[in-house]
Structures are given as structure tokens and as C-alpha cells.
Amino acid sequence: MIDAQAVGKIIEKYDQSKLSIGTLGSHSSLNIFKGAKEEGFRTVCICKEKDAIMYQKYPLVDELIIVKDFTELLSEQLQDRLRKLNVVLIPHGSFTAYLSTEQLTDSLKVPMLGNRQLLHWEANRKSQEEWLRQAGLRLPATFKSPDDIDCLVIAKLQGAKGGRGYFLANTPKGFYKKAEEMMKRGLVTKQDIETVHLQEYALGVNVYPSYFSSILNNDVELLAMDRRYESAVDSIGKIPAQQQLEIDVAPTYTVVGNFPIVLRESLLPEIMRMGENVHKKAEELAPPGIIGPFCLETVITDDLKIYCFEISARIVAGTNVGIGTSPYAYLRYGENMYMGRRIAMELKEAVKQKRLHEVVA
Numbered sequence: 001m002i003d004a005q006a007v008g009k010i011i012e013k014y015d016q017s018k019l020s021i022g023t024l025g026s027h028s029s030l031n032i033f034k035g036a037k038e039e040g041f042r043t044v045c046i047c048k049e050k051d052a053i054m055y056q057k058y059p060l061v062d063e064l065i066i067v068k069d070f071t072e073l074l075s076e077q078l079q080d081r082l083r084k085l086n087v088v089l090i091p092h093g094s095f096t097a098y099l100s101t102e103q104l105t106d107s108l109k110v111p112m113l114g115n116r117q118l119l120h121w122e123a124n125r126k127s128q129e130e131w132l133r134q135a136g137l138r139l140p141a142t143f144k145s146p147d148d149i150d151c152l153v154i155a156k157l158q159g160a161k162g163g164r165g166y167f168l169a170n171t172p173k174g175f176y177k178k179a180e181e182m183m184k185r186g187l188v189t190k191q192d193i194e195t196v197h198l199q200e201y202a203l204g205v206n207v208y209p210s211y212f213s214s215i216l217n218n219d220v221e222l223l224a225m226d227r228r229y230e231s232a233v234d235s236i237g238k239i240p241a242q243q244q245l246e247i248d249v250a251p252t253y254t255v256v257g258n259f260p261i262v263l264r265e266s267l268l269p270e271i272m273r274m275g276e277n278v279h280k281k282a283e284e285l286a287p288p289g290i291i292g293p294f295c296l297e298t299v300i301t302d303d304l305k306i307y308c309f310e311i312s313a314r315i316v317a318g319t320n321v322g323i324g325t326s327p328y329a330y331l332r333y334g335e336n337m338y339m340g341r342r343i344a345m346e347l348k349e350a351v352k353q354k355r356l357h358e359v360v361a
């Protein structure tokens with residue numbers, strides 16, 4: 001485990017007047033790089049050859065490092081290069097999708113914005129649920145075994161990439177039948193089914209509020225809100241019910257994009273309190289709590305109950321809908337504030353106040 005002391009030693013050697021902001025070229029990197037440039041940082045992008053076009057077309061990246069695979073981030077040689085460039089890494093969904101929690105906590109010896117300890121709380125569905133429950137959030141019920149299913153459930157795979165392979169069932173029999181079909185179609189493996197997480201399906205609309213937890217200001221800010229555009233579930237309604245039955249469509253949840261949302265104002269106080277409480281709980285579980293961006297994944301039902309089914313303790317791609325501005329960022333900061341820029345602002349302020357060691361881990 002790379003601890004605060006180890007990271008502290010690395011940043012002692014940094015030339016903080018020449019700090020660079022770096023990340024993997026994917027997910028929310030354009031958002032992060034744009035924000036970094038606007039706050040005057042140099043930027044470093046580690047990307048795959050096939051994706052380089054994006055970072056060549058937009059004038060956002062000062063140093064483009066091409067890798068064959070994102071796991072190259074674990075190589076001593078690349079890490080050494082990043083440290084020489086005084087890089088602070090901004091983790092996003094591709095870090096957790098392509099690297100394991102252990103690799104991130106034990107082998108990445110480059111300062112990262114955020115709290116590495118929290119990765120363990122987040123990576124495991126059980127501990128994550130404990131965290132959210134203890135924070136007083138309303139969670140969908142979970143089922144230990146498929147044999148206990150007595151309502152509509154969503155079956156989630158461990159470490160799924162963006163909802164891939166999820167399916168629905170409302171009886172034990174229905175579950176086993178669906179699992180069999182999914183295995184036949186090659187969408188899930190036997191091991192996926194053995195370790196599947198069964199959660200009550202909350203019937204409602206998805207809302208993903210994104211927050212920024214500022215250690216410097218000791219405050220949690222609500223900065224953006226989105227919902228996802230998921231294939232195939234968002235397209236099923238285009239087919240008449242008769243044909244749905246005939247072709248036996250499975251509602252899968254592969255994310256392809258996001259939409260911005262403006263929430264009914266009377267729901268906002270609870271959304272705000274949820275963010276604050278999750279951070280407060282994190283302060284107890286893994287001090288100093290959440291550092292920087294985080295997002296709660298919620299479903300709001302027709303009786304206006306907010307169910308939270310997941311947390312991401314880092315920037316989510318849904319904040320890309322706010323590049324430039326979002327209503328919630330606007331309310332607080334006026335024009336031209338968004339998650340990528342808010343991150344850079346915090347790093348700049350941390351350097352100014354000589355508190356960089358408090359926001360990286």
C-alpha cells in the first residue's frame with residue numbers, strides 16, 4: 001500500500017511551480033485537460049495510438065505519451081517519466097476499469113488526486129453498501145441467493161464495465177433461465193453468475209448528481225447532474241411490445257453517452273444532504289474522507305423517494321455534460337466552471353497554500 005508518507009516524499013521532490021495534470025486518455029480526460037489548461041497547468045495524456053487523434057485535434061495536451069495498453073501505467077519507466085514531469089494524476093473510470101484496486105493502491109507511485117484508502121471501500125459492493133447505509137442513504141434491498149428473489153431484481157456482475165451483462169429477473173426460476181440464456185449468448189460467464197450481486201430493481205428514473213469535496217474549503221459542492229444513455233435498454237421502448245416478446249429482447253445497460261438533468265428543486269435539499277453525509281461518513285471510515293469529485297448513482301421513484309445504488313469516488317463521465325458550464329456549477333461559480341476546471345482550481349489553491357500533500361494520495 002502506498003501511504004501518505006510515500007506520496008509526501010515524492011511531492012517534496014516535485015517542482016510545484018511546474019506541476020502538470022495528467023490522466024489516461026479516455027472517459028473524462030478532455031474535461032480534465034480543458035480545466036487544467038484554463039487554470040494554467042501543463043497537461044500530460046497517456047493514451048493508446050488509436051485514440052491519439054482526439055488529443056491531437058483539440059489543443060489541450062502538452063505531452064502525449066502513447067502506450068499499447070493502460071497497464072503500462074504500472075511500469076517503473078513510465079512512472080519515472082511522469083514524476084519527472086511533476087505529474088499529479090487525476091483518476092477516472094478507465095483507471096478502475098482497466099487496472100485493479102490493488103494495482104492502483106500498491107503499484108502506482110505517482111501522486112493521485114483523491115484518497116486511495118477509499119478505493120477499497122468502493123471496490124467491494126458489500127463495503128460500499130455499508131458505507132452508503134451508514135451515511136443514512138436509502139438503498140435498494142439486496143438478496144443473498146437467487147433462491148430468495150421475491151420481487152423484480154437487477155443482477156449485476158462484479159466489476160462490470162458500465163452495466164455490461166446486467167439482467168433482470170423476478171423469480172428464482174426466471175433468474176436461472178435468464179442466466180442460462182446470457183451464458184449461451186456469451187454475455188456472462190459461469191463465474192459471473194456465481195458472484196452476481198442481486199439488487200431490488202428500483203422503478204424510477206436515473207439521476208446522477210456529481211459533487212466536489214473540497215478539503216481546502218472543508219465543503220461539499222453540488223456541481224453537475226446527468227443521466228445515462230444506455231444500449232439497449234433506452235431503445236427497447238421503440239419496439240412495439242408484440243415484437244419485443246417475439247425477439248425476446250434483453251435489456252442490457254451498456255453506456256454510450258449522457259444527458260444533462262435539471263432536477264425538481266424540492267428534491268435538491270435531499271440530494272445535497274446525501275452528498276454531505278456520504279463525505280462525513282467517509283471521513284470516519286478513511287480520513288480525511290473524499291477528496292475531490294464523487295458521484296452518487298440514484299433512482300428516483302414516483303413517490304419521490306431517492307434510492308442510491310452506487311457511489312463513484314472520483315470524476316464520472318457524466319460530468320462531461322457540464323464542460324463549459326452546468327446550472328449547478330453556474331449557481332455557485334457563475335460562468336465557465338465544470339468538474340475538470342474545479343479539480344485544477346483545487347490543485348492550484350493547494351500549491352498556493354502549500355497544502356498539496358493534503359489533496360493527493
Ligand code: AMP
Nearest residue numbers: 026027093094097161162255257317318
Ligand atoms: P472507457 O475508457 O470508455 O472504456 O470507459 C471506462 C469506464 O468508464 C467503463 O467502465 C465505462 O463503462 C465507464 N464510462 C465511460 N464513459 C462513460 C459515460 N459516458 N457514462 C458513464 N460511464 C462511462
Ligand code: AMP
Nearest residue numbers: 140154162163199200201202253309310
Ligand atoms: P451501474 O453499472 O451500477 O451504474 O448500473 C447500470 C445501470 O443499471 C444504471 O444506469 C441503471 O439504469 C441500472 N440500475 C442499476 N441498479 C439499479 C437498481 N437498483 N434499480 C434500477 N435500475 C438500476
